[in-house]
Amino acid sequence: MTGEPDGSGDPALGAAEDTPLSAADDTARGAHYVQSLERGLAVIKAFSAHSPQLTLSDVARSTGLTRAAARRFLLTLADLGYVRTDGKRFSLTAKVLELGYSYLSSMTLPEVAQPHLEQLSAQVRESSSVSVLDGSDVVYVARVAASRIMTVSINIGTRFPAYATSMGHVLLAGLPAAELDDYLRETTLDRFTSNTVTDPAVLRAELESVRSQGYSIVDQELEEGLRSVAVPVRDATGAVAAAVNISTHATRRTLDDIHAELLPRLRTAAQAIERDLAAAKPITRLG
Template sequence: MADAETELETGTTVGRVRDGTFVQSLDRGLAVIRAFDAQHPVLNLSEVARATGLTRAAARRFLLTLVHLGYVRVEGREFSLRPRVLELGYSYLSGLTLPEVSQPHLEALVSRVDESSSVSVLDGDDVVYVARVHTKRIMTVMITVGTRFPAYATSMGHVLLAGLPDAELADYLARAELAPLTSRTVTDPGALRARLGEVRAQGYAVVDEELEEGLRSAAAPVRNREGAVVAAVNLSVSANRTSLRRLEDEFVPPLLETAAQISRDLGCPASA
């Protein structure tokens, strides 16, 4: 406890949480919430136990607690989430200026090029969408926010990795497992390092069917007032419909403008 305290107060690594400090019940309760998703919006007790690895007795205690707190509804033997869980995710989004600042710029970009555009941030080794405007599908925004993809296979990930300080990038390249997601995914750390060097030099990234067959995207960095890369904005296109050449020639220039406008709104000096 004293150790943990010291760690926190001095802001050093807190990755290793000591026994007695770690609140296992919180971990398990959050796992129960995450057991529900689009494919499993309604679960019974056994299914929650199976999805979380908890015993039925433990799963029941957590479900009852979540029912009591208004996060879970029970009807007969079936459990489902209640809208109150939105307060948890929105605690994050509402504290973020990035989605709001990005909004008008993403809209303008999407209406100009008629392709979908997103903003993401780096969280560990993943990019996480915090904003998205899909061409002609306004509400898709909501559904897509929170989506995670491995950074090494996405254009936004390349931009965010290229924006890391050298030491952090070296750590990432040493630890990341670069699994092939398509036949084009870059899986060699040395090759990825070279790609990220190009991204730094040219100021944007293009990924060609490395995350998913048929999907191309380009991304550009969003910088804060200190000039640090804090987010990436992308345009994603269908490989069938849009050639790599058209993506680079026609879409990258407005994308770079959009990234610069968002950066400016975040206080980044125009020259950065």
């Protein structure tokens, strides 16, 4: 399909495919670990909104695979219907959405939260969302968009760095101490705007305040003009399992407006979501 040998007869290729992406992490992996699965997922994740179409060389460079190994993974994904190719460039198909929808359909949270977000958004005439923590990012699992206030579109599955968002602050503040220590040690705090907190000590202090007050207001840390307020959604044990927010533009709402008008309604919505979740099944927290 690409005019390159697939290396199926080369014993060295199989070894290359089974080499971990990060050798430093190998000591923490058990005998059960399937490195080929890791690499297949890495190939899928190489595609993005900025790179919807990739050549074989692009995928190999992005994943660290050899060209022969990248080709085998791409053609396998094509056989399974997750990838298409015109003979030179590869792109994902809509079937990849099944992977995400399998997770979402197993969660009660999105279906429970959605009507409450719709009611909240109608009341305040602003966008509202629910997210969960996945590694160092927040991932949107439910959303009602009242208006477009960011330069990028936000959809279900959109990810943002947790440290620069109000929902991220709420979710990080809810982590056990050891997990928060790991996060602050391992995460690079890049600057998005002049307001972005990039000092781990300052961020830790902010998260302590969020934990004690029960909410977070982030003022233009992720994008200029974007303000948001978030509160936790707790599970039956009282642990923070998700976060719900209202986002607005700085020209529409002052920080005082957010405290006085948005925060009380947001807290009411979060409580309603928690009540409905308690009557359903527990939230599945991402690893």
